[in-house]
Amino acid sequence: MSSPATPFIPLLILLLLALAVGIGILWVSGWLLPRFLKPSNPQQAKLTPYECGVPLFQGSARQRYGVKFYLVAMLFILFDVEAAFLLPWAVQFKSNLATFWVMIAFVATLLVGYVYVWGKGALEWER
């Protein structure tokens, strides 16, 4: 019981467990469950590097494609900044009503924007 590695044995067990859980989840969701649940419908587009529907550039980069991607990207950045702002706030948060309500006011402001975007149909892909 005097080996210097002794205190790290729980850590090793934890590491092995984490690996087992990770591989297990991958195996269950990637192989076991799909065998029973997944419809088999292979498509070329599913193999593209960016699984968001943008056709891969091959040859000329000067093709035209939908401006809708930019709309989604802009909206994504808007709400991404919100998340980037929420995180340091949450880390620094100490039980304090004023800081809480200040952030609620900020999120409520963004919520109005979100509802507006939704109401205008900017989140609908096909219009």
Add this chain to the structure above:
Amino acid sequence: MPFAQSLLESLGRDLPYLYGPLFLVFAATLMIWPGDLLVGRTNKRAWSYVAFLVLAAGGAMALYAPLGQGFSGMFRVDGLTKGFQFLSVLAGLITIVLSQPQLNALREQTVEYYALILFSTAGMMLLVGATDLVSMYFSLELMALCIYVLVAYLRHQERSVEAGMKYFMLGAFSSGILLYGISLLFAATGGLTTNLAELNEKLALATPNHTLLVFAGVLMVLVGFAFKVAAVPFHMWSPDAYEGAPTPITAFMSMAPKAAALGAFVRVFGTGFHGVSGEWMLPISFLAGASMVLGNVAALRQQSLKRLLAYSSIAHVGYMLLGVMSADAQAGGQAIWLYMLTYLLMQSGAFAILIHLQGKGEGERIDDFRGLARRRPVLAFAMLVCLLSLAGIPPLVGFFSKFYLFKLAIEQGHITLTVLALLTSAVAAFYYLNVVATMYFKEAPEGELKPMGSGLALILTVTCALILVGTLFGPKLLDWTAKITLG
């Protein structure tokens, strides 16, 4: 919870300074949502009345705001702030009225148009009171971002979209330069402050050791502002953006953002960079001189009245830079305020007539004014008053505002530049009188003119009346301005 208490206390103390712009922002947000969802699917035209009332109420709130400084030195309400806030609100109100004929003819009435005008006006109201480089930058962006969208508002017209794109690209680029300049100045003070009053002391101390850093920072802020007010050689976007934008938005751009940006310009350079005025006096005098010469000379050859007014507004900015060069926020601010007020009156009168003749978005050439005096003598006379006042012909009010600006410049010792300003004003008279000659001495084309709408007629009557009345009280104007802007 001392922090919470102090936060709430300082909010309660400082919020009254911002009631005007805050009200505009809240009301505009409510107009977009849920206002538009609940009310206006059928009659979008009603939103113009709502926006007009909201803007007037916001302006009144700003006028009755208490005097003082708040938000840890970020925002300051004084006479100058209120004066420039008044100009922005007035320009916004005029723009809403001027927009009606074109928006109705093109069936482009939406609530977003008015909300963007309100947001942008709120940005201007914050901008002219900003006493910190950071709050100044944020309000500048709030103002500019809305105007980029407004320029590209007629999205089915290619030239409107093109103008919006050009303006956006160059505007975003210039914002980057401005921000970099601010960061250099922040570094030059040792990373201590961006507050204008403190910056003034710190920069004077930092100059011997960090001459290049201070010089580069001040120069970049200068370039950023020169982009925003369209001073030569940073004016390239302005004629295209003015020509492509919907005409009422052209009027808006030539009045409101210009007034607000010049107000901030004179405050930043008069307060914050006052101590290092040796660094920026020469560059800014080159900007002013080049704007006067190129603006006036290029305007000589324009066939389109919108482009002519764009180039002439570049020249007017050149004159107003003389006020910034006084390096004194109060005196320079007063002279610029008076100049901007009279410019706003003349410009809105001229644009009312232009919009009336323009109809559905065509026919803005100077040739379209042929024989206007015979077809519509009253309209032609009103245009004559506006143009002569713009040219600064002596009895009219445009002469007095120019006179006070040039007097200030001479008192500050900028003799050469003032002589240049006088000479280029003579050139300006030529192209303004060219339009007058077209109206009075050329044969009228065939066809009937439709009667003028009541909104445009109201604006035209009021502005012309004010120009003529102001003419009578010319010598007293500066005293009144001093009273207003001292609060």
